[in-house]
Amino acid sequence: MRRWKRNRKVALEFYECRESPPRQRNLCDYAPFMKRHLPFVTAGVVALTALAGPLLCQTMRPSRVTIPGDQAASAKRPAESVHIRGNSNATVTLEEFGDFECPSCKNLATFLDQMVKEYHPRVRLIFRNFPLPMHQHARDAALAAEAAGLQGRYWEMHDMLYREQPVWSSSNDVRTLFISYAETLGLDLHQFKSDMESDKVRGHIEFDQARAKSLGVETAPSLFVGKREMDANDRNPEGVRRLVDEAVKAKSSASEKK
Structure with a gap:
């Protein structure tokens, strides 16, 4: 006690x-x-x-609650830029916009990983890069994750970047650290370094940022359950579970009516 x-x-x-x-x-x-x-x-x-209350890495702003369907669907998704954790055919999609250097993004990412496992196979997670200008190394971290993704190890690098956040976020040589992470994951280091500088990898991040803009996202972390954005009062385990349960139930009811 x-x-x-x-x-x-x-x-x-x-x-x-x-x-x-x-x-x-x-x-x-x-x-x-x-x-x-x-x-x-x-x-x-x-x-x-x-x-x-909400776990936000942001300058204080009013939060949004819902996103109109036509606005949410306005950005096209090239397959190679979509990173899915969980069952790719899940009925409920969690779409997260995160910054690898943001401590609260790290907390949310850890919780969402648990959620995907707990709700398998009904829930899947899509991660979008949303590096904030206030963070010196956030964009380089996103480049590292996307470069690892081109070798099929996106989620491994994603998890390592969050796990090692206290180390690299205060480093003066993040590129060397990211290369060491790539080596730990068994990646081709020559390709990894080349991909970090490539237009393809930069394009993935720019796509995610355009996706965020189309949804009105301004803060990190931001999270959507389907087309609904988390309200500040629901940005906690109980709130997320309640909204996911509601979404799963709604999908099940719709399926039964067909």
């Missing part, structure tokens, strides 16, 4: 400082705090995410 109280205090303190004056802050400003208190922050976030 004592440990619970301590976790609760750290987690709430972590979120409350987001709105502290004198300047407008974003969640990523508190990465150093997160590193110092990581064991307690991690436990506190999992236990109290419903109280903590």
Whole structure:
């Protein structure tokens, strides 16, 4: 019980400082705090995410709730730029827009991985690159993930980038680190380095950014269940599960009526 109280205090303190004056802050400003208190922050976030509110790496903006169907379908998807985790034929699609250097994107990615496993085969996850200008190495990280994807190891690099985020996000030589990650994954390093500089890989990221723009996405992480964007009040495990359950039920009902 004592440990619970301590976790609760750290987690709430972590979120409350987001709105502290004198300047407008974003969640990523508190990465150093997160590193110092990581064991307690991690436990506190999992236990109290419903109280903590949205996990956003952004300058404070109003959130959107729904996306019209015609707007959501406006961007075409070349197959090679779509990264799917889970059953490719799942009835419910989670579409995530993430930044590899954003701590809250890392938290959400970990949770969504668990969700896809828990709801298999009914749910699939599509990840979209949305590197924020405020993050010095986010675009290079996205390039590394896409370059690994051309060798069939996108998700392995995706997971490694988030897992090693505290290391490379503060490095002065991220390219060398990313090449070492590629070596760990058994990639052809010559091809990997060449692909990171290629128009094809840059095109994948630009496509994802165009997709984000077509949906009105301005923050990371952003998440859609089907065509519906997560409301700030639902950006927690209970909220995501409720919306996924609703989507699965709706798909099942529609299928039964046919």
